[in-house]
Amino acid sequence: QVQLVQSGAEVKKPGASVKVSCKASGYTFTGHYVHWVRQAPGQGLEWLGRINANSGGTNYAQRFQGRVIMTRDTSISTAYMEINSLTSDDTAVYYCAREAKYSSASDYWGQGSLVTVSS
């Protein structure tokens, strides 16, 4: 069965960077895009960007251009999302999600990774 398993919770200081991983199993990793979405405490969903797991090509939300880097390692079916220059506003649960073959919607989601930014 399709699974996306994310790395654990992180606590970072303002100005630092964090890298979250998303290990895929149960499907051909290179056959799909992987999206990243975050959710601040008590808030809605915010799309960060996506990566083509085959080519490595990326699309980022405009407000995160230059601050978010998405990569992947096809040898271990893992996608990564790194965000730098962290502030308290980046405190959120970060989700990875697989883009469906039949649609641009995200049909499978990781369990989420809590990133807390605090001095």
Next chain:
Amino acid sequence: EIGLTQSPATLSLSPGERATLSCRASQSVFTYLAWYQQKPGQAPRLVIYDTFNRATGIPARFSGSGSGTDFTLTISSLEPEDSAVYYCQHRSNWAFGGGTKVEIK
């Protein structure tokens, strides 16, 4: 950038009632609209994709409609387990709407 506005913010209904959730786009997104359900402490779950199509495992009481700028998610007869926040998303820039919280009385 295309924005999505969802209404109402909260919907409070009794089991068996019909729920109608709205999502309005600032410009046409054709039929590339998806709906997600999110329960507290859980990741979102795909409910509807490309406006009309139910995702795998989604009960038939969920249906989607619309085109262009106005879209609707309908839950024909609410069950207690439908209590959640529902988000719409479009493919033009993958932005999400602000969500509608469905409460079951």
